[in-house]
Amino acid sequence: MLQSARGGVPSSRVTPGLLRLPAIEAAPLLLGWIICRKTPAGTLKLRIVEVEAYHQNDPASHSYRGETKRAAPMFKAGGHIYVYFTYGMHYAINIVTGPAGRGEAVLLRAAEPLEGIEIMQQNRGLTDIKKLAAGPGRLAQALGITDTSLSGKILNKSSIFLEPPLEPVDTKDIVASPRIGISKNPDPLWRFYIKNSPYISRV
DNA sequence: CAGAAGATCATCT
DNA sequence: GATGATCTTCTGT
DSSP states (O other), rough: OGGGGGTTTOOHHHHHHGGGGGGHHHHHHHEEEEEEEEEEEEEEEEEEEEEEEEEETSSSSSTTTTOOOTTTGGOOOOBBEEEEEEEETTTEEEESSTTTTTEEEEEEEEEEEEHHHHHHHHHTTTTOOGGGSSSHHHHHHHTOOOOTTTOOOOOTTSSEEOOOOOOOOOOOOOOEEEOOOTTTSOOOOEEEEETTTSSSSOO
C-alpha cells in the first residue's frame, strides 16, 4: 500500500508487532499502552489498565460460532479494530490480534485518562476521572464512540491508534484471572489488569 | 419471524 | 445486592 494512503505513516508505525501474537499473549503486553483517538474536539489519550483476551475456543467469544457478520472483524489480521454494540446502549472496543483467520481480539476494559480529559468528561457527563473509563462501555463513551463505524478498520494515526507505554509495567503488578464460563474449558478467556489501579471498576 | 441473550452501567435498597 | 434500561445479533422454526 502506498504510504500516502496512510497519511505518510508506514504500516509498521501504526500496528505494533505484539498484535501479531495470539490474544492470550498480546493482552498482558497491551497493559500500559496508550489508546489514542483524534476527534474534531481534540486528541484523547488513555493508558490501558485492564484487558480481556477473546479467542474461538470459548462460547462467550463472538468468534466462537465462526465468522458471523458482526464478528467478522475479529477474523482480520492483528491491528484491526472490532467495535460492537450490546445491552441496547453500550459500545465496546477490541484490538484484533494474531494472523488473519484466527478470530482473536483483546477487549479494552479500563483505562487511565491522560489527555483530552475535559472532552472525555463531556462525553461521559461526569467529572470523576476514576470513572471516566472504568469499564468497556465507559471507555468507549469517553472516547466518543457512538456507533460501530470503526469496526473493521485498521489502527491509524488519523483516527484511532496505540502508542507505546511511557514507562514499562512491572510484571509483578499484572494480575491474571480466568473468566468464569463452561466448566472444564481447557482454554478459557483471561482478564489481565494492573494491580491496585484506581481506574478499574470493582463491580 | 419470534424469542432470547447479551464481552454493561447507573441507580436504588 | 438487585433491578431496569434499551436494541442488536443470532438462532431455531
